[in-house]
Amino acid sequence: MRHVKCVVIGGGSAGLAAAIQLKKYNIDCLLLEKEDVLGGILNQCIHNGFGLTRFKEELTGPSYAERLVSEFHDLGIEFELDSTVIKLNSDKSIEYINPKGVHKIQAESIVLALGARERTRGNIMIPGDRSVGVWTAGSAQKYLNIDGYCVGKRVFILGSGDIGLIMARRMTIAKAKVVGVAEIMPYSNGLTRNLVQCLYDYDIPLYLSTTITRINGNGRVQSIELSRVDENLKPLSGTEFNIEVDTVLLSVGLIPDNIITENAGIEMDPRTKGPKINQYYETSIPGIFACGNGLHIHDVVDFVSEEGDMVAKSVERYLNQLGKSDLSIPVNSDSNFIYVLPQTIDKSQAVKLKFRVKRPLKNVKLVIRTKDEIIMTLPKTQLLPAELEMITLPLPLIDKIQDEVRLEIIA
Amino acid sequence: MYDIIIIGSGIIGSMLAYDLSRFNVSVCVLEKNVEIMNEVSSSNSGLVHVGYDPEDGTLKAQLNLIGAKRYPQIAKDLNVDYKQVGSLLVSNSMDEHEALLKYAQRATQRKIDVKYIQQDEIRRMEPNISDSVLEALFFPTTAIITPWQMGFACMNFAVLNGVKLFRQTKVIGIDKNEYYTVHTTQGVFESKCVINCTGLNGVDVAKYHDPNSKHQLEFRKGEYQVSDIRDESYLNHVIYPMPSKLGKGVLALKTIEGNLMFGPTSYVIDNRYDFSTTVNGLNEVDSKISQIIKPLAKNRMIRQFAGVRPGSVTKDFIIENKDGFINVIGIDSPGLASAPGISEYVIESFLKKDFELESKMNLVDFKWKKHLSSNERNELIKDDSRYGRIVCVCETISEKEIMNAIHLPVGARSIKGVKRITRPGSGRCQGGFCESEVVRILARELNVDMKDIPYDNDVFLTPLGGHDETR
Numbered sequence: 001m002r003h004v005k006c007v008v009i010g011g012g013s014a015g016l017a018a019a020i021q022l023k024k025y026n027i028d029c030l031l032l033e034k035e036d037v038l039g040g041i042l043n044q045c046i047h048n049g050f051g052l053t054r055f056k057e058e059l060t061g062p063s064y065a066e067r068l069v070s071e072f073h074d075l076g077i078e079f080e081l082d083s084t085v086i087k088l089n090s091d092k093s094i095e096y097i098n099p100k101g102v103h104k105i106q107a108e109s110i111v112l113a114l115g116a117r118e119r120t121r122g123n124i125m126i127p128g129d130r131s132v133g134v135w136t137a138g139s140a141q142k143y144l145n146i147d148g149y150c151v152g153k154r155v156f157i158l159g160s161g162d163i164g165l166i167m168a169r170r171m172t173i174a175k176a177k178v179v180g181v182a183e184i185m186p187y188s189n190g191l192t193r194n195l196v197q198c199l200y201d202y203d204i205p206l207y208l209s210t211t212i213t214r215i216n217g218n219g220r221v222q223s224i225e226l227s228r229v230d231e232n233l234k235p236l237s238g239t240e241f242n243i244e245v246d247t248v249l250l251s252v253g254l255i256p257d258n259i260i261t262e263n264a265g266i267e268m269d270p271r272t273k274g275p276k277i278n279q280y281y282e283t284s285i286p287g288i289f290a291c292g293n294g295l296h297i298h299d300v301v302d303f304v305s306e307e308g309d310m311v312a313k314s315v316e317r318y319l320n321q322l323g324k325s326d327l328s329i330p331v332n333s334d335s336n337f338i339y340v341l342p343q344t345i346d347k348s349q350a351v352k353l354k355f356r357v358k359r360p361l362k363n364v365k366l367v368i369r370t371k372d373e374i375i376m377t378l379p380k381t382q383l384l385p386a387e388l389e390m391i392t393l394p395l396p397l398i399d400k401i402q403d404e405v406r407l408e409i410i411a
Numbered sequence: 412m413y414d415i416i417i418i419g420s421g422i423i424g425s426m427l428a429y430d431l432s433r434f435n436v437s438v439c440v441l442e443k444n445v446e447i448m449n450e451v452s453s454s455n456s457g458l459v460h461v462g463y464d465p466e467d468g469t470l471k472a473q474l475n476l477i478g479a480k481r482y483p484q485i486a487k488d489l490n491v492d493y494k495q496v497g498s499l500l501v502s503n504s505m506d507e508h509e510a511l512l513k514y515a516q517r518a519t520q521r522k523i524d525v526k527y528i529q530q531d532e533i534r535r536m537e538p539n540i541s542d543s544v545l546e547a548l549f550f551p552t553t554a555i556i557t558p559w560q561m562g563f564a565c566m567n568f569a570v571l572n573g574v575k576l577f578r579q580t581k582v583i584g585i586d587k588n589e590y591y592t593v594h595t596t597q598g599v600f601e602s603k604c605v606i607n608c609t610g611l612n613g614v615d616v617a618k619y620h621d622p623n624s625k626h627q628l629e630f631r632k633g634e635y636q637v638s639d640i641r642d643e644s645y646l647n648h649v650i651y652p653m654p655s656k657l658g659k660g661v662l663a664l665k666t667i668e669g670n671l672m673f674g675p676t677s678y679v680i681d682n683r684y685d686f687s688t689t690v691n692g693l694n695e696v697d698s699k700i701s702q703i704i705k706p707l708a709k710n711r712m713i714r715q716f717a718g719v720r721p722g723s724v725t726k727d728f729i730i731e732n733k734d735g736f737i738n739v740i741g742i743d744s745p746g747l748a749s750a751p752g753i754s755e756y757v758i759e760s761f762l763k764k765d766f767e768l769e770s771k772m773n774l775v776d777f778k779w780k781k782h783l784s785s786n787e788r789n790e791l792i793k794d795d796s797r798y799g800r801i802v803c804v805c806e807t808i809s810e811k812e813i814m815n816a817i818h819l820p821v822g823a824r825s826i827k828g829v830k831r832i833t834r835p836g837s838g839r840c841q842g843g844f845c846e847s848e849v850v851r852i853l854a855r856e857l858n859v860d861m862k863d864i865p866y867d868n869d870v871f872l873t874p875l876g877g878h879d880e881t882r
Contacts, residue, residue, distance in 0.1 A: 147851070
C-alpha cells in the first residue's frame with residue numbers, strides 16, 4: 001500500500017490553501033478531488049465579491065479559484081481528479097475510486113476539506129405535489145453558469161441566505177422573472193451587500209417571517225402556497241396566499257458534507273454538523289484535521305482558505321511531533337450561540353474562537369469566562385447570525401483558564 | 412396482430428410479460444408513460460408480505476402465498492435484490508392479544524413460519540423498538556425487494572425474449588370484432604386477447620371493453636417518509652403494527668439500499684393522481700411510527716412521497732376473463748407481493764385454455780447489474796475507465812453505470828428512469844450535486860439536447876420543455 005505524508009481530501013478553497021501551505025512547510029501531500037477540475041464550488045460562483053481579505057482585491061469565484069490553482073500547480077503539488085473517497089478509516093487509510101481504479105492508500109495525516117451540500121426539499125419537508133421545478137439554488141446555479149440552461153421563467157426563492165440572493169439576481173439577468181424571496185426568520189440571513197445588490201437593486205420583494213407551505217402542480221410546478229409564520233416558525237393558518245410560478249429555488253442552508261467522517265467514527269458536533277475539533281483543527285482521531293465548509297459553514301471564502309492555511313500549520317506540528325499536549329479544556333456557550341469553535345483547547349498558545357449567534361443582537365456584551373472568573377468582556381453593537389464572528393484569546397488570558405471556557409452574552 | 416396485448420407495465424404487466432415471454436405466444440405491452448413501473452408500482456412499501464392477514468377465501472390470501480413463494484426464484488434468475496429480513500407484527504396493548512393469536516393461527520394454517528415472542532427477545536432483535544411494545548409475532552420469511560428493479564428486470568427479460576414494449580402509448584378505445592382492436596395515441600394494435608392491468612385506470616379501460624362494467628375502485632393515498640442510508644443500523648426487521656380496516660398500517664422498514672422508510676397513511680382520495688404529501692399526513696406518520704419504534708431525528712429525513720393504491724370496493728382483487736378480455740384490477744396491497752401469483756393465476760386459469768402455451772427453447776438470459784462492490788468495480792475499470800468516474804457520490808454510481816441504465820433493452824429515457832434503475836438522485840443530496848451530470852449523460856447517449864431530456868412525461872429541465880427556443 002502506498003504511504004503518503006499527508007492526504008488532502010477536497011480541492012476547493014480550503015483544500016487548495018491547505019495543500020499550498022503544506023508544500024511551503026516541505027510536506028509532501030496528495031490532494032484528491034472528486035470533480036474533473038480543481039476549485040470546488042467557486043467554479044460556478046461567477047459573481048464577484050471574493051478575495052477582499054486574502055488577495056486585497058475583488059474577484060469572481062473562478063478568478064479566486066484560479067489564483068489558488070495556479071499557485072498549487074506552480075508548486076508542483078501532486079493531485080488526482082475524478083477521485084471520490086469512499087472510505088476513510090480510523091487508522092488513516094483511505095479508499096478512493098477514480099478512472100484508474102479503486103485505490104487504498106495509507107496516510108500519516110489527513111486534511112478533510114470536504115465542503116458542504118445544500119438542504120433539500122426533503123430535508124425541510126415542504127408538503128405538496130411531487131412537482132418538477134424545485135431545485136436547490138446551487139443546482140440551478142450550476143445549470144445556468146456551467147451548462148448554460150436557465151431552469152425557470154417565473155421563479156420563487158425560499159430562503160434569503162447568500163446563495164438564494166445571488167441566484168435571485170442571476171436568474172433575473174438570465175431573463176427569468178424572480179417573483180419574490182421568502183425568509184422564515186424575521187430577518188434576512190444574507191450579507192447586507194447581497195440584499196442590496198441582489199434584491200433591492202432589482203425590486204425583488206422579500207417576504208420576511210414567511211415560508212412555502214405547499215407546492216402545487218402535477219408535472220411542472222404551477223404555484224406555491226405561502227404562509228406567514230409565528231414566533232415559533234409555525235405557519236399561521238388563515239395567512240395563506242398563492243403565487244403562480246414554474247420554479248422554486250431553495251436556499252435553506254448548507255450542511256457540512258461529512259459522510260466519510262461519520263463513517264470513520266470521528267466525533268461530530270450536532271450544532272456545526274461538522275467534526276469536533278481542538279484548537280489545532282484536529283478531530284477526535286489524532287492526525288485527521290478538518291477545515292472549510294466541511295467543518296462549519298462560512299460566509300466568506302477568504303476565511304475558508306485561511307482555515308486551510310491554519311490546518312497546514314497544525315499538520316506540520318503533528319508530523320514533527322511538536323508540543324504534544326493532552327490537555328483538553330471544553331469550550332462552551334450559553335443559549336445565545338449556534339456554535340463556538342473549537343470545541344476544546346489546550347493552554348499552549350493563543351486561540352482564535354469562531355462563533356455564530358442564534359438571532360440578531362444589539363448593544364450587548366460578549367463575556368468570556370472560566371469557572372467564576374470573567375477573563376474578557378467585549379462590547380458588541382451588533383451580532384448577526386449571518387456573520388461569523390472571530391475573536392482571539394491571547395496567551396496571557398489563556399493562562400487564566402481553568403477547566404472550562406464559556407462564552408456568554410449579557411445585555 | 413398479436414396473440415396477447417398487455418395494457419399497463421406496472422408490476423402486474425411486467426410480471427405477466429416476464430412469464431409469457433417464455434412461451435410461444437406473441438405479446439405486446441402498451442404503456443402510456445415514458446417509463447415503465449411509473450405509478451402504483453413505484454410508490455409502495457416494497458414488501459413481500461408473507462400473507463397472514465388477507466381474509467380466508469380471498470384471491471388476496473391465495474395469490475399472496477403463491478407470489479411470496481415464487482419471488483426467491485425469480486430474484487435469483489434475474490439477479491435482482493431480494494432479502495428475507497423477517498418482520499415483527501407488534502402489539503402495544505393487551506387488547507390486541509386476541510388479534511395477535513388469530514394471526515398466529517392463520518399463519519400456521521397457511522404454513523407460514525411464525526414465532527410468538529415476548530419483550531426481552533423483541534428488544535434483543537430490535538433495540539430501537541418502542542417501549543410500549545408488549546409482544547410480537549416474528550415472521551422470518553418476510554422479504555424486501557426494490558419494486559421498480561424487479562419490474563424493470565422482468566420487462567427487460569421479456570423484451571429480450573420477444574415481447575414488444577410500446578411506451579408513451581395510451582389506450583383510448585377498444586373494439587371487439589373477430590379480434591380485439593386497441594386504439595392508442597400511437598395507432599392501432601390488434602390481438603386475440605387483452606389483459607387490462609392498468610392500476611389507477613383499471614375501471615376506465617375495463618369500460619372501453621364493456622361500457623356496462625360495474626366494477627368500482629376506491630383510491631387510497633399513503634404518505635411515506637424516507638431517511639438517509641447512514642441510519643442503516645437503526646432497524647433490522649420490518650415492523651408492522653396491528654392491521655386495521657384501513658390496511659396494514661404505518662410500518663417501519665429498511666429498504667434494500669439501507670434507507671429507513673416509514674408509512675403509509677391511508678386516506679380515500681377523489682383525484683387518483685394526487686401524489687401529494689401533506690402536513691397532516693406526515694405528522695400522522697410521525698405519531699404512528701413512534702408507537703412502534705423510537706423516533707429518529709427529524710433531520711435524518713431526506714424525502715417524503717405518497718403512493719396511491721387502487722383498491723376494489725369488494726376488498727379483493729378483481730381477476731376475470733370476459734371472452735378473452737382479462738381484467739386484473741383493484742390490485743392494492745398485497746399487490747406487489749402477489750404479482751407473481753397473479754401472473755401465474757391468469758396464465759393457468761385463462762390463457763392456458765385459450766392458447767396452446769408451449770415453452771420456448773433457447774431463452775436469452777438477462778441478469779440485473781447489481782450495485783458494484785469495490786473489487787468488481789476495480790476489475791471493470793480495467794476495461795472501461797468510466798466505471799471509475801463517480802457521478803453520484805452519495806450512492807457511488809459511475810458514468811458507465813448510468814450509461815448502462817440508458818442502454819438496457821428497456822432503458823431509461825428520463826431523469827426519473829435513471830434514478831430508478833441505478834439510483835443517482837436517491838441519496839442525501841437528492842440530485843443536488845449530480846443531476847446536471849445525469850442530464851448531460853442522458854443527452855449525450857440519446858443524442859438530444861439537455862433541455863429535451865424529460866424528468867418524467869412531458870416535463871423538462873426548462874419550463875417550456877422541449878420547445879424552449881430562448882436558451
